[in-house]
Amino acid sequence: MTTLTVTGPSLPRVIAAEWTKLLGLRSSTIVVVVTAAVSGLVTYLSANASSGDPGFDPLDSLTTGLPVAVIGPLVLGVLVGTGEFSTGMFRSTFAAVPRRLPVLVAQVVVTTALALLAAVLAVAAAVVGILPPASSRGITPDLLSEGTPQSLLGAGGFLVGAALFGLAAGALLRRTLPALLATIVVTLVLPVVLLLASELASDPLAASASNTVPTRTAVVNTIITFTPTGAGSLLTEPSSSGVDGAPNIGALGAALVLAAWVFVPLGAAALRLRRRDLV
Template sequence: MSAPAASSATQVPARGRTAGRGATFARVVASEWTKLTSLRSSFLLAAATVAVSWALTYVSANASSVDPGFDPLSSLTSGLVLSPLGLMILGVLVGTGEFSTGTFRSTFTAVPRRLPVLAAQVVVTAAFALVVALLAVGAAVLGIVPAAGSREINLDLTGDGTPLVLAGMTLYLAGMALFGLAVGALLRHSARAVVTAVTVTLVLPIVLMLASDLSTDPMAPAESGPPPAEAVVNTIVTLLPSGAGSLMTTPDISGIEGAPDLGPWGGGAVLGAWILVPLAGAAVRLRARDVT
C-alpha cells in the first residue's frame, strides 16, 4: 500500500512541472499571434492603413506638382495625417480583445502570471505593425511616383536625409500601434479606448490649435516670438503622440515656433513615453487587481 502511495506522490509534482513548462513565453507569443492573424479586422485595418497612406500621398503630390519648385519627396509624409489611425485602432483591439470577448478567464488560467500575456501582445503587435508600416511607407513612395514622372523628376531615396524620413515614418506608424495597445490594455474597453486614443492623437491637437488661433488678435503688433498662449499650445501639441511622431519624420526641419526643438530622437523618446507609461499602468493593474 505504501509503495503505490509513494509512487503517486512523486508523480503529482512531475505533472505539475510539466504543466508549468507548457505556458512558455514562446507559446504565449504564438498564441497571441494566432489570435491577431485569425481576425479579419486585423487585415482590414492593415489594408486601410496602406490604402490611406498611398491615397493621401498621391493626392498631395499631384496637387503640389504644379508648383515651379515642386519636390515630390516633400509629400512623402502627407499620408501620416490619417494612416496612423488604422494601426492605432488595431493596437486597441489587441489590448482589449481578451476582455471584450471574455477569453481572459481561460487565458489567465493557462498563464496565471498574466504579465507574459501582455508582453506577448506587445511583441506580436510590434511585429505585425512593423510589416504594415513598411508596406504603408512603400505605398507612400509609390504615391509620389506619378507626380514625379509628370515633371520628369528622378526620385532619389538615398540622399538628403530621405532614409531617415522613411525610417521615422516606419517607426512612427509602428509606435502608434503600440500606443493603441497600451491604452487598450489599460482601459480594457474597446469603445472607451478608441475614443481616448483618437482624442489624444487627433482631436486634441486640432482643438488646441483652433483655440490658439481664436485667442490671437490678428491686428496686434508683431512681436519677436509667438504670444505666450500660442507657445504653450505649441508645446503641448509637440508633446502629444502625433506631434512627437511628426518630429521623427522631419530630421532637417526645426520644431513648431515656441515649442521645444526636440528633434527626431527627442520625438521618439516622447512617443516612447506615451507607450511605456500606460503599458506600465496596465501591468500594475493586471497584477494588483482582479481581471474582471
C-alpha cells in the same frame, strides 16, 4: 514535501498562441491593407495637387498621408489590447497563463510585428504614391537624398508607436470603445483643437509687429510637441527646427516622447493586471 509551482507555458508558446489569435482575426488583415492603401492614396492626392507648383518637390509629400494612415495602427493596437476582455477569453487565457504578464508581453511582440509590416507597406505605398506626379514633371525622386531615409524610418516608427500606444490604452482600459476614443482624441483631435483655439485667441497683426511668439501660442505649441502626433511629426522631419515657441527636442527627444506614451500606460496596465481582479 515538495511544493510544485504552476507557472504556465513558456513565453515563446504564449507568443505563438497570441500570433495565431491575431492572424485569425479578419480585422487584422483589413487594418494592414487599409493602412497601406490610405497612405498611398492620400500621398498621391497631395503630391498631385502640388505638382503644378513651380518649386514642386515630390519628396515633400511623402508623409502627408500619415495623419490619416495612423488610425489603422491605433485601431489594431486597441483591438489586441481589449480583445481578451471584449470576448471573455481572458478567463481561459489567464487560467492557462496564471502569471498573466507573459500574455501582455506576447501581445506587445505580436502587435509590434504586425504593425511593422503595416508600416513598411504604408511607407512603400507612400513612395509609390509620389511617382505618378513626379513623372508628370519629369522628376526622378531621390530617396537617398539628405534627410529622406530618416524621414521614412521616422514615419514607420510613428506608425509602430501608434499601434503600441493603442495596445497600451486597450490593455489599461479593457473596453474597446473607450480605448478607441481616448487614443483618437489624444492623437488626432487634441492637436487640432489646441491649434484652432490658439489661432482664434491670438492676434496675428500684433504678433507680426512685435516679431515674437505670443505666450499662448508658445504654450499650445509646446503641448502639441509632447503629444504622439507632435512627436511623430518631428520623427518624420529630421531637419526641422521645431515649432514656434516650443522646445526643439529633435528626433531623439521625439522618439523618447512617443516611447513614454507607450510605456506609461503599458506599465499601468501591467500593474493592474497583476494586482487587480480581471473585471
